[in-house]
Amino acid sequence: MRAKNLLSWRVLLGAALAISALTLLILPGDPAQATDSTAQSAARTSGPVSVCLVTRDAPNRERTVKVAQWASQVLLTETLSYPGPCASYGAPSPLGNGTVRTYAQINGATPQTVGFVFPKNTLTGLPTTMTDGHHCYDMDGNGTVNEHTECVGGHERPLELPSQLTSLPGMPLKWALLNYNPMGHGPEHIYDTPHFDFHFYTQSKAERDAIRSGPCGLAINCDDYATAIEPIPPQYLPADYVNNNVAEAAMGNHLVDMNSPEWHSTAFTQTFIYGAYDAKISFLEPMITKAWFEGIANGVNPSRCWPIKQPQQWQLGGWYPQEYCIDYRANRGDYTVSMKNFRKSAA
Incomplete structure (x- = not known):
């Protein structure tokens, strides 16, 4: 069980960080990737934010991570995470x-x-x-x-x-x-x-x-x-x-x-x-x-x-x-x- 919890923790953390990195790499001016000028502006000006990452299968384990703004919203909705630091x-x-x-x-x-x-x-x-x-x-x-x-x-x-x-x-x-x-x-x-x-x-x-x-x-x-x-x-x-x-x-x-x-x-x-x-x-x-x-x-x-x-x-x-x-x-x-x-x- 402990190995399973550790695996799910690492998978979720890796996914969040990967999503964050991908978000930051998207070029605001790339017409194939961005169609909303407001979103493009936000992508240019917003940097990574701190989130206290908490998974549902390990609710008492908390770790501060830095992710992109929109990735943080995914974590704050789909997991037990909250705006960091822990x-x-x-x-x-x-x-x-x-x-x-x-x-x-x-x-x-x-x-x-x-x-x-x-x-x-x-x-x-x-x-x-x-x-x-x-x-x-x-x-x-x-x-x-x-x-x-x-x-x-x-x-x-x-x-x-x-x-x-x-x-x-x-x-x-x-x-x-x-x-x-x-x-x-x-x-x-x-x-x-x-x-x-x-x-x-x-x-x-x-x-x-x-x-x-x-x-x-x-x-x-x-x-x-x-x-x-x-x-x-x-x-x-x-x-x-x-x-x-x-x-x-x-x-x-x-x-x-x-x-x-x-x-x-x-x-x-x-x-x-x-x-x-x-x-x-x-x-x-x-x-x-x-x-x-x-x-x-x-x-x-x-x-x-x-x-x-x-x-x-x-x-x-x-x-x-x-x-x-x-x-x-x-x-x-x-x-x-x-x-x-x-x-x-x-x-």
Whole structure:
């Protein structure tokens, strides 16, 4: 069986590379070979691209190859391959009927993509209760805890980022956290629909874990609430984001973009949040509804990217993403939520 898998791997790789080479050898001006001027122009200007080659008979074996543009499209359709370079992965955590894990794609010493990946069946069998009960506080002192008003965090999955990413010089991201909120959360009529919070933390996990539950804000300790809402100096505050003092236990403060569509009579589908604690950015967070993911797989919503609004200056220099993306990879039957287009910023 191993010999058969190796043979099929070599055959497919050889075929892809042969197709790629043939494509590049076709002369755009040869009337016997090309009839479309747009295709001819593309052939002249497009070079080989990186693809992480993955075959269906060896789904856990990945190898970065370079092929022509159109050959890459064949691989991305007919195999389990994905746009390269190949990823490094964090350990998976169970969720629903599937799992979720982090991944990172790195080109030399430059981060290319960091994100979460999960199979389609993760969206089935999800928790239905408001919370996992990890972060609750009897705020009214009546001796019982109301999970709807005295608990925060939904159902959380702390995740390690790949060490290949966190060990890069100038990489501010330290770990990741997924929260699934079966009933959403406040504010009412804004984010009160089933959704996922995908956190990429610049704050250490130990510091985050030390943000205690208590009777202030969103079930947060009052001293920690005061620390959480400390204002960020204007030059470090991302453009259009405001501090509404929305601080919660085991999380910190949440800065929102009041220009985002959900604040202007448009139903929430996806948005981007910044976290803050002790007057510093503590996490970057795409927030996405369950329905939006389902709509992508059904062909109703597109896979696409959105720009991430930046501050004038970062308090901590290093690599920061310029866009976040939500994708459904039909050939792999999975979703990715990622941050891309990293640029290195001085402090």
